[in-house]
Amino acid sequence: MTSKGVFITFEGIEGCGKTTQITRLRDFLTDRGVPVVTTQEPGEGAVGQAIRRQLLDQHNAGLDAAAEVMLYLADRAQHVTHFIAPALRAGKTVLCDRYTDSTLAYQGYGRDIALEMLKELNEFVTHGLAPDVTFLFDIPPEDGFARIRDRVLDRMESEAIAFHRKVREGYLCLAREAPDRIVCLDGRPSVSAVFDGLIQALARRGII
Ligand code: Z5A
Secondary structure (H helix, E strand, O other), X not given: OOOOXXXXXXXXXXXXXXXXXXXXXXXXXXXXXXXXXXXXXXXXXXXXXXXXXXXXXXXXXXXXXXXXXXXXXXXXXXXXXXXXXXXXXXXOEEEEEOOHHHHHHHHHHHOOOOHHHHHHHXXXXXXXXXXXXXXXXXXXHHHHHHHOOOOOOOOOOOOOHHHHHHHHHHHHHHHHHOOOOXXXXXXXOOHHHHHHHHHHHXXXXXXX
């Protein structure tokens, strides 16, 4: 799949600060005249919204793990075809809140679904479209949940803390496996300090 724009993804457990940093980076790039779009998984477009509702609905607590992963992958297939790939072809920088690494971390490491199979399925639904760079904001689950304590938790957030610890450890394994693509930043310092680290990493890669 050919692309002209830059594809940047953001990963980490709940409350790690992805949305906050994406907003900052969008504004930073827009101020410099870079065409940029932001998006998220799951939930882009009408199909994505319908899938997202099912995935996060507390009433679906008994959702089968295989059904769960297929829904995330179906959302991604739609997302790549109808949003991400066209935006990249149009030369836009795409800032995407969660992508393939979320499936490996949550369904692979979190739910113990075979990683090699998930990697193949990710390849299938994305047509091999990989991010140019991925930011992983690493924080302990306790810190992430403290930040979102005023929210009504959804189905995924309601999983036991042990699940979220496995997901965090999974992300750290993924970062060790792909050090050229995944930039792991400590998500605990202030929003500005984390953003400085992100900008420095983009500058080192010649992206800004
Ligand atoms: N999921 C999956 O299992 N498999 C998949 O393949 C995919 C997803 C794609 C989607 O949740 C769920 O689906 C997610 C993974 C799963 N579930 N879990 N559990 P979502 O889209 O609804 O939410 P999220 O992606 O987990 O985002 P979030 O909880 O909103 O977190 P965030 O975007 O990383 O954090 P934030 O909104 O930027 O910040 C949270 C709060 O912390 C906020 O009040 C900020 O002001 C504050 N904050 C942010 N940064 C800082 C710093 N540095 N210091 C202090 N306070 C801060």
